[in-house]
Amino acid sequence: xxxxxLNWFKFSSPATFYPLAGRIGVWSMVIAVVLxxxxxxxxxxxxxxxxxxxxxxxxxxxxxxxxxxxxFIYLVMAFWSVLGIIYNTRLSAMMTSALAPTGAMFAFLSLxxxxxxxxxxxxxxxxxxxxxxxxxxxxFLYLGYIALQGAIDDTRRSDRAGALxxxxxxxxxxxxxxxxxxxxxxxQGATIKMSGEASMDPVMLWTMLIMTFGFWAxxxxxxxxxxxxxxxxxxxxxxxxxxxxxxxx
Amino acid sequence: MFEVYRAILMxxxxxxxxxxxDVFITxxxxxxxxxxxxxxxxxxxxxxxxxxxxxxxxxxxLSSMLALERLFTVDFDDGALExxxxxxxxxxxxxxxxxxxxxLITGIPLVLMSPLMGLQxxxxxxxxxxxxxxxxxxxxxxxxxxxxxxxxxxxxxxGGVLVSLLVLPLSIPVLIxxxxxxxxxxxxxxxxxxxxxxxxxLVLALLFAPLATLAALxxxxx
Numbered sequence: 149x150x151x152x153x154l155n156w157f158k159f160s161s162p163a164t165f166y167p168l169a170g171r172i173g174v175w176s177m178v179i180a181v182v183l184x185x186x187x188x189x190x191x192x193x194x195x196x197x198x199x200x201x202x203x204x205x206x207x208x209x210x211x212x213x214x215x216x217x218x219x220f221i222y223l224v225m226a227f228w229s230v231l232g233i234i235y236n237t238r239l240s241a242m243m244t245s246a247l248a249p250t251g252a253m254f255a256f257l258s259l260x261x262x263x264x265x266x267x268x269x270x271x272x273x274x275x276x277x278x279x280x281x282x283x284x285x286x287x288f289l290y291l292g293y294i295a296l297q298g299a300i301d302d303t304r305r306s307d308r309a310g311a312l313x314x315x316x317x318x319x320x321x322x323x324x325x326x327x328x329x330x331x332x333x334x335x336q337g338a339t340i341k342m343s344g345e346a347s348m349d350p351v352m353l354w355t356m357l358i359m360t361f362g363f364w365a366x367x368x369x370x371x372x373x374x375x376x377x378x379x380x381x382x383x384x385x386x387x388x389x390x391x392x393x394x395x396x397x
Numbered sequence: 398m399f400e401v402y403r404a405i406l407m408x409x410x411x412x413x414x415x416x417x418x419d420v421f422i423t424x425x426x427x428x429x430x431x432x433x434x435x436x437x438x439x440x441x442x443x444x445x446x447x448x449x450x451x452x453x454x455x456x457x458x459l460s461s462m463l464a465l466e467r468l469f470t471v472d473f474d475d476g477a478l479e480x481x482x483x484x485x486x487x488x489x490x491x492x493x494x495x496x497x498x499x500x501l502i503t504g505i506p507l508v509l510m511s512p513l514m515g516l517q518x519x520x521x522x523x524x525x526x527x528x529x530x531x532x533x534x535x536x537x538x539x540x541x542x543x544x545x546x547x548x549x550x551x552x553x554x555x556g557g558v559l560v561s562l563l564v565l566p567l568s569i570p571v572l573i574x575x576x577x578x579x580x581x582x583x584x585x586x587x588x589x590x591x592x593x594x595x596x597x598x599l600v601l602a603l604l605f606a607p608l609a610t611l612a613a614l615x616x617x618x619x
Contacts, residue, residue: 285566285569288562288565288566289566291562292562292563292566295559295562295563296549296550296559296563299550299553299554299555299556299559300553304619305616305617305619308616309549309613309616309617312545312549312609312612312613312616313549313563315609316545316567316609317566317567319605320567320570323570323598323601324566324567324569324570327569327570327573327574327594328569328573330573331573331577
């Protein structure tokens with residue numbers, strides 16, 4: 149049992165994690181490509197047409213998984229930040245900053261596809277719905293994190309400052325969400341609400357799940373490839389990096 | 398402990414009074430921004446009355462962002478901040494004292510000026526009072542939340558813009574309830590609910606924001 153615990157900590161060192169990240173990255177990319185191709189095929193050709201929304205609804209197979217991933221990735225970043233603060237491991241901060249661009253991309257994708265969905269369904273690109281507004285704020289939080297990381301040159305400081313910012317954001321997200329929700333209901337701005345599709349066709353559900361796992365694998369793959377770049381950049385002075393075949397060759 | 402608080406408060410207030418232009422810049426910015434909106438939107442009083450709470454609150458938010466950069470910079474540059482971090486007294490109290498001083502210098506003038514700004518927008522007497530109270534509860538929360546951002550961006554190039562990017566999303570709840578209180582009072586819904594929420598946010602910020610600021614200061618001054 150104790151050896152297994154030791155094994156986990158072994159990979160907290162960049163030198164041992166680097167090859168592992170490469171393997172995970174390649175496999176996740178393969179899984180992502182397969183799942184997204186299957187998911188897109190299903191969402192365009194297999195899933196039945198919605199009786200109310202017609203063909204236009206099909207964008208939700210990109211929209212909903214992207215929105216889920218944008219929220220989930222922020223939580224994962226918070227998890228790595230906590231680990232980084234508690235154990236003071238360099239790799240945790242590298243993971244946080246490797247995840248941020250992917251999270252921001254998904255947040256933007258969910259806003260973008262949401263606008264495409266809203267135009268035919270609601271007749272407008274944007275409404276100040278509680279969910280839309282909080283998604284926008286989440287996107288701003290990602291941008292703030294990336295901007296802070298970019299502004300600090302000292303990596304140790306940027307790691308810890310970023311971790312703190314992510315944690316402050318995570319504590320604030322529920323407060324922001326509920327205040328936006330309350331603000332929205334008081335204003336009565338958007339009369340159309342996104343009610344959850346309680347009765348969903350099983351094919352639709354499966355398509356959505358396949359797309360979600362595809363996006364998940366994609367997020368892992370990009371994060372792994374980005375973390376490998378970050379490791380190489382930060383550890384460029386060390387012997388183990390200079391001995392890597394791809395660096396030497 | 399209270400002595401430390403008072404000492405740091407008096408010190409920062411004295412320093413601010415020696416350089417009075419800083420105080421006036423923030424206040425002037427607030428007044429100019431609020432006065433610019435009618436020029437952009439048009440002089441129809443009905444529209445202006447409707448947007449008044451939001452405009453005053455957004456202007457207050459922006460001017461408090463503007464002032465944040467100076468919160469720790471001077472002490473950081475001359476090394477006083479490092480001495481404070483090394484001091485045996487709890488840094489929590491020191492941070493709280495600095496933020497209080499900052500609020501008294503930049504927040505209170507805005508609060509006092511806001512009824513005048515409300516008059517420009519033809520708000521009723523009761524709405525002006527609610528605006529005053531909501532700003533009185535909200536601006537210290539803004540200073541407290543902003544202090545986290547100010548501490549994180551200490552000594553960075555382009556720190557001022559960065560602070561806004563970090564802090565503005567986090568201060569959205571304050572804006573919502575602050576402007577909402579005035580709107581609710583104007584539309585006859587009653588402003589108590591919003592003001593209670595602002596009080597809750599202020600208490601939470603008072604408890605947790607200095608801790609986060611302190612952690613950020615330790616990271617930045619390392």
